[in-house]
Amino acid sequence: MSTTLTDRRRTAPAPGTTPGDAVAPPRRTAWIPTLVLLLGAVYCLIPILWVVMASTKSSGELFTTFTFAPGSGLLDNLAELSHYRDGVYWQWMANSALYAGAGALLSAALSGVTGYALAKYRFRGRTAIFNILLAGVLMPPITLAVPQYLLMAQAGLADSYWSVLLPSIVSPYGIYLARIYAAAAIPDEVVEAARVDGAKEFRLFRSVALPMMVPGLVTVFLFQFVAIWNNFLLPYIMLGDDHKFPVTVGLYSLLQQGANAPALYTLVITGALLSVIPLILLFVGLQRFWRIDLLSGAVKS
Amino acid sequence: MHRRLALATAATLCGALALTACGSSGSGSDAAGPAAGPVKLTFWSWTPNMDKVAAIWNAAHPDIQVSVQKQASGDDLVTKTITAAKAGNAPDLLQAEYQALPTLVSNDVLADIAKQTAGTKDRFAAGVWQQVTLGSDAVYAVPEDTAPLALYYRQDLFQQYGLKVPTTWAEFADAARQLKQKDPAKALTTFSANDSGLFAGLAQQAGAKWWTSSGETWKVGIDDAAGKKVADFWGGLVKEGAIDNQPMYTPAWSKALNDGSQIAWVSAVWAPGVFTSSAPDTKGKWAIAPLPQWNAGESVTGSWGGSTTGVTTGAAKAGHADAAAQFATWLNTDPEAVAALVKEAGIYPAATAAQSGGALAAAPEFFANQPDFYTQAAAIAKNTAPAAWGPNVNVAYSTFKDAFGKAAQEKGDFSAALTAMQQATVADLKKNGFKTEG
Structure with a gap:
């Protein structure tokens, strides 16, 4: 997928033209890569198809009818999910939207200023700071969840919205991406020219550098949004109040209700399907800013 | 130039140390403290509709208000509770499975409520009660449901x-x-x-x-x-x-x-x-x-399976042990509470008096063939x-x-x-x- 996108951009630089319009010598269809990609697509899409089909089944049909045959209970499932404990599911969705939306926005902002500063200013300790950040990229966030919880508890912030938001804002990976992007996308000459024209540093960042960094920051925003939306362990440890749960932790509590109450599979499956929709919409909506070759750019520089 | 440098450094440092440097606002873990007004207790439970049962208590006891925070059951919850207790953030009341009690007790999560629960022993089968005492004189929880x-x-x-x-x-x-x-x-x-x-x-x-x-x-x-x-x-x-x-x-x-x-x-x-x-x-x-x-x-x-309601050491430290134990006892022995548990949550009560008649007089719908x-x-x-x-x-x-x-x-x-x-x-x-x- 990444190769096709970069190819397209190279052969058809002008926006609005489709790659088919570009004058290129007719090529033979490459069967093997196509087949491999098709297999990959099937591998990724089958589970989604399963969720879509399963969410249409009533609990009686779920385990008894053919896996990929649609059932008859989608509307009932949706209604039941919405009514479950006075609509707590929608509260969870709103919480997830808050954590992921605000968290990713703040994270993109923080990554933007930090990445820009690291890329365009020379100051003592810059390399050291950047290396520490790189070490942070290598650190799996899961190992940090418990220490973060203990710190939050000491600050009196455990079991609050902040306890999930604050750790989500700082993303070493986002800062790293923003720095790479700023280094590549903002020519030093432009910065110098703006300074010569008398722009103050903040003005320079806001009016000159920031617009050039937008595609990179959108990438950071998307990465971070998906990471926070799917995060389970951090909110699971941080939050005790089930009205502050994001949708991941909330659905988990539907599965584990003790032995005498059966797991609410149909509600969980329907809830999982609905929880994917915002992610899909976000990707479709922000696709035109989305630069997948940012990742390969990191290698190129 | 210096100002700019300082700003940039501050931004980065803030990034690296966000939690410690920028996040803290002082105030210990037990900021609320027992002030005048009702005692507020939190209760971690996975039982469906436990909030409805607690609402019955809250209506009758304006001085002790219990708020239920629904959790996912299982071993993960034990770990989560122990972590929370170490950080001084455990809830006041806790649902725990029988087999988790020794783990919770050895991690100093559950308080001994023998004093507050004197006289409730006879409401339960001996084999059940023995599991909440761990064979000692202490009482670490009140049995909620059993699963023979x-x-x-x-x-x-x-x-x-x-x-x-x-x-x-x-x-x-x-x-x-x-x-x-x-x-x-x-x-x-x-x-x-x-x-x-x-x-x-x-x-x-x-x-x-x-x-x-x-x-x-x-x-x-x-x-x-x-x-x-x-x-x-x-x-x-x-x-x-x-x-x-x-x-x-x-x-x-x-x-x-x-x-x-x-x-x-x-x-x-x-x-x-x-x-x-x-x-x-x-x-x-x-x-x-x-x-x-x-x-x-x-x-x-x-x-x-089967589970209990325990009072945490955190609640005891905050001076809420009596109130919390009172609720735990009510929840699992009071006829109205147990009937509500059976009806709303579908549990099989541990209290022997509640195991026949009352809410359990009729067979479950699925077993209508066996009245x-x-x-x-x-x-x-x-x-x-x-x-x-x-x-x-x-x-x-x-x-x-x-x-x-x-x-x-x-x-x-x-x-x-x-x-x-x-x-x-x-x-x-x-x-x-x-x-x-x-």
């Missing part, structure tokens, strides 16, 4: 194949063989290596004492004679192919229950709920019977063998899944798997600084 084991079987299919409802395990094995002979496509039941709790309950029935303590020293008896007897019995049935060896609670298992490929299930009194969701087409075709016995004429059973369902259940529950849990049940359980999972798939040696479980459990106790014996 019973045998569920398909009445129609037992009749069709001419099978007798087994009263002993020997008859149970015979029934399994007869069924295989008459219809090789069917199996009486399955041995599930995923369900450690069921195996523990069956071992309890045989008289196993998995953990016992004397003073500071723990003795692990997982592979004692009783445990070996149970392991060999099920291992033998799996080996000769008389029963299935696939885990329970999978889609395939639900299908097997629903279409009659498996016609019996050793399960606890909460089984009707599982049948309703897993095997909806078989409504009215199942019946409950006492668990088969090792010696004819006995009537002992084990249990699979005396709960009378039978109460009779079965009367002789529940005491369980003996230790501080690392989670380790024993996860070793069970690995060792028995392998043995069941290979139709191999179950007693070797039991030995592996024993060894792993003892090794873990030693590693964590407990004194062990034997």
